Amino acid sequence: MIKDSNEQALLKGLAHNERKAIEAIYKNHYNMVQTLVINNSGNSDDARDVFQEALIVLYENARSGSFELHAQLKTYIYAVCRHLWLKRLQLNQKFSGDLAIAEETISIEEDLERYEHRSCDFELMEKALQSLGEPCKALLESYYLQKKNMAEIAIEFGYTNADNAKNQKYKCLMRLKKIFFSQYKKP
Amino acid sequence: MVMMESIERYIRGEMLPAERLFFEELRKNNPNVDQMVVEHTVFLNRIENYGERKNLKSTIQGIHNELTESGQIRPGGEGKRVSIWPRYRKVIAVAASIAGVTALGITGMVTYFSSKTANKSLEDLSRKVFILKQNQNSLSDRLREDSSKTPAEPAFKLGGTGFLIDPKGYIVTNAHVVNNASTVIVQNNKGQEFRTKIIYINPIADLAFLKIMDSDYKVPSVIPYGINKSNVDLGEDIFTLGYPRDEIVYGEGYLSAKTGYRGDTLACQISIAANPGNSGGPVLDKNGDVIGILSNRQAQAQGVVFAIRSKYILSALEEIKADTTYAGVHFPQSSTVKNLDRIQQIKKIQEFIYMVKSY
Numbered sequence: 175m176i177k178d179s180n181e182q183a184l185l186k187g188l189a190h191n192e193r194k195a196i197e198a199i200y201k202n203h204y205n206m207v208q209t210l211v212i213n214n215s216g217n218s219d220d221a222r223d224v225f226q227e228a229l230i231v232l233y234e235n236a237r238s239g240s241f242e243l244h245a246q247l248k249t250y251i252y253a254v255c256r257h258l259w260l261k262r263l264q265l266n267q268k269f270s271g272d273l274a275i276a277e278e279t280i281s282i283e284e285d286l287e288r289y290e291h292r293s294c295d296f297e298l299m300e301k302a303l304q305s306l307g308e309p310c311k312a313l314l315e316s317y318y319l320q321k322k323n324m325a326e327i328a329i330e331f332g333y334t335n336a337d338n339a340k341n342q343k344y345k346c347l348m349r350l351k352k353i354f355f356s357q358y359k360k361p
Numbered sequence: 362m363v364m365m366e367s368i369e370r371y372i373r374g375e376m377l378p379a380e381r382l383f384f385e386e387l388r389k390n391n392p393n394v395d396q397m398v399v400e401h402t403v404f405l406n407r408i409e410n411y412g413e414r415k416n417l418k419s420t421i422q423g424i425h426n427e428l429t430e431s432g433q434i435r436p437g438g439e440g441k442r443v444s445i446w447p448r449y450r451k452v453i454a455v456a457a458s459i460a461g462v463t464a465l466g467i468t469g470m471v472t473y474f475s476s477k478t479a480n481k482s483l484e485d486l487s488r489k490v491f492i493l494k495q496n497q498n499s500l501s502d503r504l505r506e507d508s509s510k511t512p513a514e515p516a517f518k519l520g521g522t523g524f525l526i527d528p529k530g531y532i533v534t535n536a537h538v539v540n541n542a543s544t545v546i547v548q549n550n551k552g553q554e555f556r557t558k559i560i561y562i563n564p565i566a567d568l569a570f571l572k573i574m575d576s577d578y579k580v581p582s583v584i585p586y587g588i589n590k591s592n593v594d595l596g597e598d599i600f601t602l603g604y605p606r607d608e609i610v611y612g613e614g615y616l617s618a619k620t621g622y623r624g625d626t627l628a629c630q631i632s633i634a635a636n637p638g639n640s641g642g643p644v645l646d647k648n649g650d651v652i653g654i655l656s657n658r659q660a661q662a663q664g665v666v667f668a669i670r671s672k673y674i675l676s677a678l679e680e681i682k683a684d685t686t687y688a689g690v691h692f693p694q695s696s697t698v699k700n701l702d703r704i705q706q707i708k709k710i711q712e713f714i715y716m717v718k719s720y
Contacts (some may be wrong), residue, residue, distance in 0.1 A: 193418055197424050204428070207695075226421045233417050292410060299411040318405075342364045345700035351404055357402075 181247045195285035203248055207255045228254040231289045252284050302353040310346035317343055368401050373713045458520050520719040521640035522603035523547060526692045530580050531574030533674055534641035534717045535656050536564045542719030545571055550711050559679050567656050568677045585709040587695040588671050589650035599631055601655055603642030604716040611707055621667040629666045635666045643716060644668045649696035
């Protein structure tokens with residue numbers, strides 16, 4: 175079980191966005207994924223994309239707190255990457271087989287479903303922020319992503335005081351929400 | 362806006378207990394507020410996820426770059442496709458050598474057997490066909506639909522005709538006769554050969570000037586023909602001398618139109634028996650003055666031949682004279698064979714007509 179606790183530690187590190195943990199996972203498993211992808215008509219760029227997606231799946235699972243790894247990390251990553259890659263091949267009509275037949279020994283269906291859902295939301299938010307334009311985008315990102323307070327933001331963006339900044343933020347937020355929810359589909 | 366702020370604080374649990382109680386009451390009683398809270402919760406959750414994932418992505422990409430640079434993960438190879446070569450190397454090598462041996466064998470046999478058949482006549486024949494074709498191509502080149510006027514294939518061995526315009530050894534001919542030639546050699550009617558240098562070539566006007574470079578070239582005192590700058594009239598008798606074969610050949614005809622192919626004002630149409638090899642030859646009027654230079658003929662029609670008008674030879678000459686090396690080049694103004702009969706004229710003129718051979 176030593177290995178398991180080690181992997182649990184890695185997951186925990188990943189959940190907290192720790193560079194060391196991610197680096198370790200990368201070193202241990204990236205080459206395996208690259209071989210998988212390259213041997214199945216992909217290149218190293220595809221391998222990178224797939225592996226990084228798998229890391230995001232892992233990360234978001236680990237974040238949720240309730241995630242328990244029922245298999246070795248290696249098995250899990252392999253399964254996820256394999257699924258993601260086959261799906262991409264299918265999209266490009268290079269792989270005609272049934273994904274279910276080529277299915278994994280461990281269950282990742284749910285994880286992937288959730289991942290896909292989040293990806294949709296992610297893209298939606300990204301698009302919404304893009305179409306918002308500057309300075310709204312930067313303003314909201316400072317507040318919601320970098321968690322700066324209004325006083326800091328007022329200085330950074332050159333507003334006379336925090337209330338002015340708040341006012342501006344409110345307008346931006348309303349616009350962003352409008353864009354976001356106009357395309358948002360409830361799960 | 363105050364509402365929004367309250368909702369945000371409420372969701373984050375930043376409210377004081379009393380305030381919170383009040384807000385929850387409000388939420389219960391006012392479905393609008395409740396809706397706003399639910400919506401904003403979703404929104405905050407999504408933007409949170411967005412931020413996290415974005416962060417993670419940049420971290421991962423950073424790590425990826427770092428590890429690739431430090432060589433801890435190897436950059437991808439070509440995968441399966443590479444492995445084909447070593448696997449089939451032997452087979453390919455054997456196949457290649459068999460193919461090579463077969464090809465060599467066939468080539469050898471062909472040369473062995475064919476060398477026994479009447480070699481000489483065959484070669485002669487093929488050369489003539491080749492020459493004929495080349496010249497015909499170049500003659501008809503300007504007459505094609507698109508009429509690009511670029512000269513035809515350069516590789517002819519026997520080019521065309523040229524004639525002396527200055528006793529010091531300056532010869533004019535068609536550009537398509539010497540275009541792309543590595544060496545141009547001229548030969549007079551006595552069979553003497555001289556090396557030349559191309560000093561001017563203008564594919565658009567289809568004119569080229571050569572300078573005889575050989576020391577054994579004897580500078581004649583005077584060139585018997587002059588140049589006729591004025592317009593010639595339709596029906597005027599003309600004649601030409603050229604080398605459609607190894608012997609100088611005389612041809613006689615008349616001016617049939619004042620413009621060339623498709624109204625080309627650079628040229629005029631003459632009716633004369635011209636063959637491949639006549640290209641570059643002079644077109645002379647009854648006084649022995651050059652009125653043009655024979656350039657090409659219409660492929661589909663008999664006896665339709667075109668000559669570049671003499672005034673374009675002169676204007677090309679002016680271009681050359683701009684170079685001080687050739688400033689002294691001078692085309693005789695008038696003919697010295699004016700009142701002689703045709704036979705005498707030809708006798709005087711023929712030694713100034715050269716066969717131009719491009720290599």
